[in-house]
Amino acid sequence: MTTVGQDEIVVGVDGSAASAAALRWGLAEARASGRTVVTLRAWTFDPLGDLESVVSRSPAEIAARYQRELDTMVATVRAEGEPVLMRTGTVEGAPGPALVRASAGAAMLVLGSHGHSRVLRMLVGSVSAYCLRQSRCPVVIVPARSAEEREPLPEDETADTYYPGPLL
Secondary structure (H helix, E strand, O other), X not given: OOOOOOOEEEEEOOOOHHHHHHHHHHHHHXXXXXXXXXXXXXXXXXXXXXXXXXXXXXXXXHHHHHHHHHHHHHHHHHOOOOOOOEEEEEEEXXXXXXXXXXXXXXXXXEEEOOOOOHHHHHOOOHXXXXXXXXXXXXXXXXXXXXXXXXXXXXXXXXXHHXXXXXXX
């Protein structure tokens, strides 16, 4: 899946809580605007640098596994609200460039502010930062806090110590 239209909202999903929050935001926007949501999961086949690739026999197996994971997450989040027109798919390539290419003709690209890995959670979010710089369509970054609000705060964290920054 690489072609999207101007009436479609592309949501990058990687299985993280932040991407689930981005998907919720994208679905709400689609309900309000009448647009279609296109959820995409980027993946790469790199047996030398990626454990997922090592245990898989082929790129097709990786794509199929990511598609199943994406479908499961979409079904879970989608069950929380009213139905919206939606397509799902996987795109091969590094997440930033793959999502920028796939969303080139979209109404917008929606991403969580941080990725799935612990290292990315400490940073601004390398995929989000790449997409903000390179995208040809508007980019919405849903703060990681949106995902965390669905879970209780730790006792030592208070709401007044959190500053999510502007929503772009």
